[in-house]
Amino acid sequence: MKVALVGAGLIGQSIAHLLRETGDFEVVAFDRDAGALALLDAQGIGTRRVDSADATALRHALQGFDALVNALPYYLAINVASAAKAAGVHYFDLTEDVRATHAIRAIADGATHAFMPQCGLAPGFIGIVAHDLAKRLDDLRDVKMRVGALPEFPTNALKYNLTWSIDGLINEYCQPCEAIRDSRQQWVQPLEGVEHFSLDGIEYEAFNTSGGLGTLCETLAGKVEALDYKSVRYPGHRDLMKFLLDDLRMSTDRDGLKAMLKRAVPSTAQDVVLIFVTATGMRRGQLVQDVFTRKIFAKEVCGAPMSAIQITTAGAVCAELDLFREGVLPQSGFIRQEQVPLEAFLNNRFGRLYEGESVLKATRQLAAA
Incomplete structure (x- = not known):
């Protein structure tokens, strides 16, 4: 699975590291911060300098990817989810913001791809x-x-x-x-x-x-x-x-x-x-x-x-992305956290964290x- 990781902060770096280690995910990190991208470059993780506040630029950058994992602050979630829908990629994020989640649910209405916000520790x-x-x-x-x-x-x-x-x-x-x-x-x-x-x-x-x-x-x-x-x-x-x-x-x-x-x-x-x-x-x-x-x-x-907090937040979204890849979760539309079976999560290689x-x-x- 080819994954665009949007946001190369501490949590984003942890997500990239965990996914890359499995060999089952090809990860490319998007960020406008060259310094943050350089840290991932040094680990052999692909990077691309993209301003995620620019929905058009982000949509174009997402071409060819299967899924997007959004590790940016909550106030950018709606913009990034909209770009994911326009690009036709599955969407996962860590937002705790109630308003953003309601908006993403509306974006997911009728979508042929999956939209799963709140994939961290709490919510998650x-x-x-x-x-x-x-x-x-x-x-x-x-x-x-x-x-x-x-x-x-x-x-x-x-x-x-x-x-x-x-x-x-x-x-x-x-x-x-x-x-x-x-x-x-x-x-x-x-x-x-x-x-x-x-x-x-x-x-x-x-x-x-x-x-x-x-x-x-x-x-x-x-x-x-x-x-x-x-x-x-x-x-x-x-x-x-x-x-x-x-x-x-x-x-x-x-x-x-x-x-x-x-x-x-x-x-x-x-x-x-x-x-x-x-x-x-x-x-x-x-x-x-x-x-x-x-x-x-x-x-x-x-x-x-x-x-x-890196272990629990990055581990949770990686587990849910992995369960999605394995077909355990619904493959389209809005996905709630409570649709994830606890046993499957805890038995997942990332959930074991x-x-x-x-x-x-x-x-x-x-x-x-």
């Missing part, structure tokens, strides 16, 4: 897990999805380091969040709904952030009483971000906030990704709760050092309410 893998747990229950009560991309060794007041896209981080902290409460779909505010929990002896907090549910609200509407997604951080992070965004009104100056975070919050490759999903409901007349959790740490993959430490997969019997 987290929705695959949640849907699988939900299917195991006869009468579903609630589904809780929690994900954290965290520094392994927090040192600053935010207890946070930049591990992925700053644009994506700000977007999920500022945009309204989808949820189901009392069996009704509704919008809730970001940074609200704070809760605290402990896992493996470490204290965490979680709060509403946008985009992590993907299309799961629609899929489970009428089938679940409560469904929500929250980002996991170390205690105290949420209060400081709320001070910045609300009290100092930085939510109205995203460019200023981005510059501030880039200037003051260092990045790290020593990170950990925490995944925690629960589904509660009835099974054979008993109230049960199924739990799925993973902790994934930075490590060397295929001879290259990768952060945990999710075999992290501190693995727990259990079912607890609960007393009837």
Whole structure:
């Protein structure tokens, strides 16, 4: 399969590296940043300098490719998906933006090729897990999805380091969040709904952030009483971000906030990704709760050092592209994350990157309410 990888940042480089190593994918990276392309050139990966904001140039550059993987910031997703449809190639991306996903769904309407957005960690893998747990229950009560991309060794007041896209981080902290409460779909505010929990002896907090549910609200509407997604951080992070965004009104100056975070919050490759999903409901007349959790740490993959967020994000989209190539997924139209079988994902050569430490997969019997 010949794949155009649009976006040669950290995640894009990881995707290119993973796909190239299999020998089953011919990868060419598109970007306007010559420096980023030079890093891939040095690894023997094909590159092409293309301004992805120019839809016409991108459409022409896509001729002869089978699929496009979009690793650019969320605000370019609609433009890139439109170019993919015009060029007649399959489309995969990592966007967490709700508006962009709705637009891509409209683009996919009537398409002869596949359009699969939200193929990363959250949205992405987290929705695959949640849907699988939900299917195991006869009468579903609630589904809780929690994900954290965290520094392994927090040192600053935010207890946070930049591990992925700053644009994506700000977007999920500022945009309204989808949820189901009392069996009704509704919008809730970001940074609200704070809760605290402990896992493996470490204290965490979680709060509403946008985009992590993907299309799961629609899929489970009428089938679940409560469904929500929250980002996991170390205690105290949420209060400081709320001070910045609300009290100092930085939510109205995203460019200023981005510059501030880039200037003051260092990045790290020593990170950990925490995944925690629960589904509660009835099974054979008993109230049960199924739990799925993973902790994934930075490590060397295929001879290259990768952060945990690189492993989980790049690994997820590569697994889904691979499953698509194998015919496991639908071959045209809009594809939801919950159409991916969890077992097939975890058994995939890329999905096996999710075999992290501190693995727990259990079912607890609960007393009837």
